[in-house]
Structure formats: structure tokens, C-alpha cells
Amino acid sequence: MQTTNRTNLAKRARYYQGLMDVDSLVSGADYSELNESYVIFLCMEDAFGNGLPVYDFHQVCKQDSEVLLNDGTHKVFFNASKYDKMPTESLREFFKFLNGLNAASDFTDQLEQKVRYAKTNAQWRHRFMTWEQEMRIQVKEKSEQLAKEMAKDLANEMVEDRVNAMRKDIEKEAKEMAAEKVEETAKKLLAEKIAPEVVAKCTGLSLEQVKKLANG
Structure with missing residues (x-):
């Protein structure tokens, strides 16, 4: 040709x-x-x-x-x-x-069908390649977005866990300091010859704890 x-x-x-x-x-x-x-x-x-x-x-x-x-x-x-x-x-x-x-002949009609089929096939292949390319782009974008979200969520979880741990440490330390302060107050009251029952009532300690401090 x-x-x-x-x-x-x-x-x-x-x-x-x-x-x-x-x-x-x-x-x-x-x-x-x-x-x-x-x-x-x-x-x-x-x-x-x-x-x-x-x-x-x-x-x-x-x-x-x-x-x-x-x-x-x-x-x-x-x-x-x-x-x-x-x-x-x-x-x-x-x-x-x-x-x-x-x-207008049987042969040219067949040729026309073949040409149309070939064109359709070419267009379909092009559309498929375009669709395939678009899917790859979308998958890449979605995976990147998901990775960012996961990283963000992980970072948030890590921050939250860290904050919770810090809060627990602070609460624990505060309780220990408060307990020490109460015991210190109880000891001072006992040194002033205040009855153990009264010291227990004023400090919130149990009578057994006060007696232990008095004997310590």
C-alpha cells in the first residue's frame, strides 16, 4: 500500500x-x-x-x-x-x-467493519492505558495520603501517650510530695504532744500510720 x-x-x-x-x-x-x-x-x-x-x-x-x-x-x-x-x-x-x-459492496462493507473495529480497538487500548495510568496515580496519591495520616495518627498517639505518662508521673510525684508533707505535719504535731487521735483526724492519716510515725 x-x-x-x-x-x-x-x-x-x-x-x-x-x-x-x-x-x-x-x-x-x-x-x-x-x-x-x-x-x-x-x-x-x-x-x-x-x-x-x-x-x-x-x-x-x-x-x-x-x-x-x-x-x-x-x-x-x-x-x-x-x-x-x-x-x-x-x-x-x-x-x-x-x-x-x-x-457499496459486501467486500467494502467487511472492510468498513474491520476498520471500525481496528479504530475502536485502538481507542479502547488508549482509554485503557489512560485509565491504567490514572489508577496508578490515584493509588500513589491515596497511599501517600494514607501514609501521612498514619504518620500523623502515630505521632498524635505518641504525643498522647507521652502526655499521659508525664501526667501520671506528675500525679505520682505530687501524691508522694503530698504524703511527705502530711507526714511532716503529723510529726510536728506529735512533737507538740498532740494526741495521735487528734493528729490522725487533722491530717487524714489513719491512727495506725500516726502511731507508726510517733514510734519511728
């Missing part, structure tokens, strides 16, 4: 023909087993500039054009710009289709 006019089509056709011949013979096969082969170019423009819809080349004798070499090779170049001059209706419809014009 040629969408632009190229000047090396003849040599390319020869090259392709050679490749086909090599590929069609297995190693050690005789050349007589070569199949008839066609190299066909579908050109959107006139490759040879003579205004023909089809250029069909065969090996012919230079001295007598009726003598054919019959080597089984064919090289055909279609000129899509001359779709209305094609030799058959099916070819005319096909090349109308290639030119983007309305064509």
Missing part, C-alpha cells in the same frame, strides 16, 4: 519478488517447484504518470511482444485516483473505499 508517489517502486517490486521466490522454496527444493507469484502495489497516486488505472507487467520478448517468458511472476500497480476506470465493479468499489468515498 503506497500513500505517496515513489520513484523506486520497480526495484522494490523486483526485491519483493526475489524474497517471495526464496521463501517459497525449502532448502534443497528444485526451482521447478516455484509457485506463480504476484507483487501488487495499491498506489493512491499514479506511479507511472500515464493515466492508467492499472499497470500490469509481464516478462515479454523485446522483439516480439506476443512471446511471453511465462516465468510465473506478475507485478501489478493500481492507481487509486482512477477508481472509476477500474476494469471491474468490485475493483471500482474497493478503490472508492480507499479514497474515502461511499462504497
